Amino acid sequence: MQKDAFDLQLFLPYLLNQAAEASSLGFARIYKERYGLLRTEWRVLFHLGLYGRMTARDIGAMASIHKTKISRAVQRLEARRYLKRARDDKDRRKEHLELTAKGREVYADLYNEARSYEARLLRNMAAEDVTTLRRLLTALGG
Numbered sequence: 001m002q003k004d005a006f007d008l009q010l011f012l013p014y015l016l017n018q019a020a021e022a023s024s025l026g027f028a029r030i031y032k033e034r035y036g037l038l039r040t041e042w043r044v045l046f047h048l049g050l051y052g053r054m055t056a057r058d059i060g061a062m063a064s065i066h067k068t069k070i071s072r073a074v075q076r077l078e079a080r081r082y083l084k085r086a087r088d089d090k091d092r093r094k095e096h097l098e099l100t101a102k103g104r105e106v107y108a109d110l111y112n113e114a115r116s117y118e119a120r121l122l123r124n125m126a127a128e129d130v131t132t133l134r135r136l137l138t139a140l141g142g
Contacts, residue, residue: 016140027117031110040065040073042110045099048083049107053098055088082106 008014024039031037037045047059056070065073074097077083082103088094099107122130 023121027114030113030117034113035106035110038073038076040069041076044070044073044077044097045082045103045107045110046114048097048099049104049111053096055094055096057094059097077103 028039031042043063043065044059047063048054051062056067056074059065060067060070074083074085078085080102081100083097083099085095085097088096125133
Protein backbone atom coordinates (compact mmCIF):
# COMPACT_ATOMS: atom_id res chain seq x y z
CA MET A 1 0.00 0.00 0.00
CA GLN A 2 1.36 3.35 -1.04
CA LYS A 3 1.60 6.07 1.58
CA ASP A 4 1.21 9.69 0.59
CA ALA A 5 0.16 12.92 2.25
CA PHE A 6 -3.56 12.23 1.77
CA ASP A 7 -5.34 11.55 5.07
CA LEU A 8 -8.93 10.42 4.68
CA GLN A 9 -9.68 11.31 8.29
CA LEU A 10 -8.86 14.95 7.50
CA PHE A 11 -10.45 15.06 4.02
CA LEU A 12 -13.04 17.83 4.24
CA PRO A 13 -15.91 16.03 2.44
CA TYR A 14 -15.33 13.01 4.69
CA LEU A 15 -15.32 15.17 7.83
CA LEU A 16 -18.47 17.01 6.74
CA ASN A 17 -20.26 13.74 6.01
CA GLN A 18 -19.25 12.29 9.37
CA ALA A 19 -20.42 15.42 11.18
CA ALA A 20 -23.70 15.50 9.25
CA GLU A 21 -24.46 11.87 9.98
CA ALA A 22 -23.55 12.12 13.65
CA SER A 23 -25.54 15.31 14.17
CA SER A 24 -28.64 14.24 12.24
CA LEU A 25 -29.01 10.68 13.55
CA GLY A 26 -30.03 11.76 17.03
CA PHE A 27 -32.72 14.08 15.75
CA ALA A 28 -33.86 11.45 13.22
CA ARG A 29 -34.54 9.10 16.12
CA ILE A 30 -36.86 11.70 17.65
CA TYR A 31 -39.05 12.31 14.59
CA LYS A 32 -39.00 8.66 13.59
CA GLU A 33 -39.93 7.26 17.01
CA ARG A 34 -42.46 9.95 17.82
CA TYR A 35 -44.20 10.28 14.44
CA GLY A 36 -42.81 7.55 12.17
CA LEU A 37 -41.40 10.15 9.78
CA LEU A 38 -38.59 9.61 7.33
CA ARG A 39 -35.92 12.26 6.64
CA THR A 40 -37.56 13.70 3.52
CA GLU A 41 -40.95 13.79 5.26
CA TRP A 42 -39.71 15.87 8.17
CA ARG A 43 -37.92 18.20 5.75
CA VAL A 44 -41.13 18.74 3.74
CA LEU A 45 -43.09 19.18 6.97
CA PHE A 46 -40.59 21.77 8.23
CA HIS A 47 -40.59 23.75 4.98
CA LEU A 48 -44.37 23.98 5.10
CA GLY A 49 -44.28 24.83 8.80
CA LEU A 50 -41.70 27.56 8.33
CA TYR A 51 -42.83 29.08 5.05
CA GLY A 52 -46.51 28.21 4.80
CA ARG A 53 -48.22 27.24 1.57
CA MET A 54 -45.76 26.03 -1.08
CA THR A 55 -45.56 23.82 -4.15
CA ALA A 56 -43.56 20.62 -4.19
CA ARG A 57 -41.28 22.23 -6.78
CA ASP A 58 -40.59 25.16 -4.42
CA ILE A 59 -39.73 22.78 -1.58
CA GLY A 60 -37.46 20.77 -3.86
CA ALA A 61 -35.60 23.87 -4.96
CA MET A 62 -35.18 25.24 -1.44
CA ALA A 63 -34.24 21.91 0.16
CA SER A 64 -32.32 20.37 -2.76
CA ILE A 65 -34.51 17.27 -2.75
CA HIS A 66 -35.35 15.34 -5.91
CA LYS A 67 -38.97 15.63 -7.04
CA THR A 68 -39.68 11.89 -6.73
CA LYS A 69 -38.60 11.90 -3.10
CA ILE A 70 -40.79 14.91 -2.42
CA SER A 71 -43.72 13.26 -4.16
CA ARG A 72 -43.42 10.17 -1.93
CA ALA A 73 -43.06 12.31 1.18
CA VAL A 74 -46.13 14.36 0.25
CA GLN A 75 -48.18 11.20 -0.29
CA ARG A 76 -47.17 9.82 3.11
CA LEU A 77 -47.79 13.12 4.91
CA GLU A 78 -51.16 13.47 3.23
CA ALA A 79 -52.09 9.88 4.21
CA ARG A 80 -51.34 10.80 7.84
CA ARG A 81 -53.44 13.94 7.43
CA TYR A 82 -50.46 16.22 8.12
CA LEU A 83 -50.88 18.17 4.89
CA LYS A 84 -53.46 18.96 2.27
CA ARG A 85 -53.17 19.69 -1.43
CA ALA A 86 -55.05 22.24 -3.52
CA ARG A 87 -54.88 22.57 -7.30
CA ASP A 88 -53.78 25.94 -8.62
CA ASP A 89 -56.73 27.75 -10.25
CA LYS A 90 -54.56 29.15 -13.05
CA ASP A 91 -52.31 26.14 -13.68
CA ARG A 92 -54.02 22.79 -13.05
CA ARG A 93 -50.67 20.99 -13.21
CA LYS A 94 -49.57 22.75 -10.02
CA GLU A 95 -50.58 21.83 -6.49
CA HIS A 96 -50.22 23.98 -3.43
CA LEU A 97 -49.36 22.18 -0.22
CA GLU A 98 -50.06 23.31 3.31
CA LEU A 99 -50.14 21.78 6.74
CA THR A 100 -53.40 20.72 8.34
CA ALA A 101 -54.13 21.49 11.99
CA LYS A 102 -52.71 18.05 12.85
CA GLY A 103 -49.62 18.78 10.73
CA ARG A 104 -49.12 22.12 12.47
CA GLU A 105 -49.24 20.34 15.86
CA VAL A 106 -46.59 17.85 14.73
CA TYR A 107 -44.50 20.68 13.29
CA ALA A 108 -44.76 22.72 16.51
CA ASP A 109 -43.69 19.74 18.61
CA LEU A 110 -40.76 18.89 16.35
CA TYR A 111 -39.78 22.54 16.02
CA ASN A 112 -39.34 22.74 19.80
CA GLU A 113 -37.45 19.43 19.77
CA ALA A 114 -35.20 20.68 16.96
CA ARG A 115 -34.30 23.82 18.87
CA SER A 116 -33.54 21.82 22.02
CA TYR A 117 -31.54 19.25 20.06
CA GLU A 118 -29.47 21.95 18.36
CA ALA A 119 -28.81 23.62 21.72
CA ARG A 120 -27.53 20.29 23.08
CA LEU A 121 -25.26 19.84 20.04
CA LEU A 122 -23.76 23.29 20.48
CA ARG A 123 -23.65 23.53 24.27
CA ASN A 124 -19.88 22.96 24.48
CA MET A 125 -19.03 25.45 21.75
CA ALA A 126 -18.29 29.13 22.28
CA ALA A 127 -20.79 31.52 20.70
CA GLU A 128 -18.17 32.88 18.30
CA ASP A 129 -17.31 29.34 17.21
CA VAL A 130 -20.98 28.63 16.48
CA THR A 131 -21.17 31.83 14.43
CA THR A 132 -18.02 30.88 12.52
CA LEU A 133 -19.25 27.33 11.95
CA ARG A 134 -22.57 28.57 10.54
CA ARG A 135 -20.79 31.10 8.30
CA LEU A 136 -18.34 28.51 6.95
CA LEU A 137 -20.99 25.85 6.36
CA THR A 138 -23.16 28.41 4.59
CA ALA A 139 -20.20 29.39 2.39
CA LEU A 140 -19.54 25.75 1.50
CA GLY A 141 -23.21 25.10 0.76
CA GLY A 142 -23.59 27.66 -1.81
